[in-house]
Amino acid sequence: MRFLFFRVWVITVVIPTKVGIHNLIGDMKNVHQYYVYILASKIRGTLYIGMTNDLQRRVYEHKMGITRGFTSKYGVNKLIYFETFKDVNEAIEREKRLKKWNRAWKIELFEKNNPSWQDLAKDWYDDILTD
Known part of the structure; x- marks a missing residue:
């Protein structure tokens, strides 16, 4: 040998x-990477906060309504904000903290970088999804 x-x-x-x-x-x-993300149904619409280790897959699941629950019930599928973490515990803590924030604070957080609530994932699935 x-x-x-x-x-x-x-x-x-x-x-x-x-x-x-x-x-x-x-x-x-x-190396693992984790994401805390915010989805919206529309501008000034319903918000959802989640955490995942595969943002692209998870957003796709929300867009396709693969998992029955809150996001599919209320049409919450536009990625308007996300943060990246290397430590899963930090991501979990951040998600928990953001979920406790009032709505105005959440909106202020993502409107700094995305004031028009654009879907940050709108071009990710061009070959399989249409608006």
Whole structure:
């Protein structure tokens, strides 16, 4: 069996060539990302706050009404705001805090960057969705 030897900082790492460098790098790139997001039904409409590790998939689920519940019942499917986190606990805490905010504070938060309540995901699914 052949081995690859290389130095990372001051640590020598030995990887059998069957495992390969690509598998090691792939594992290192597997950094998790979490999102807290706000959806709206329309301008000045119903708001929804959620948290996910895959924003694109989750917004798609909201747009398609895949999960029965609040967002599908009230047509809340326009992504108007999101924040990114590396730590799942920070994302969960932020979601909980935002849910406790009054409506005016939430609107003030996202209107700083999205004053016209534009759907930030409107071009994500052009090939499969139409307005």
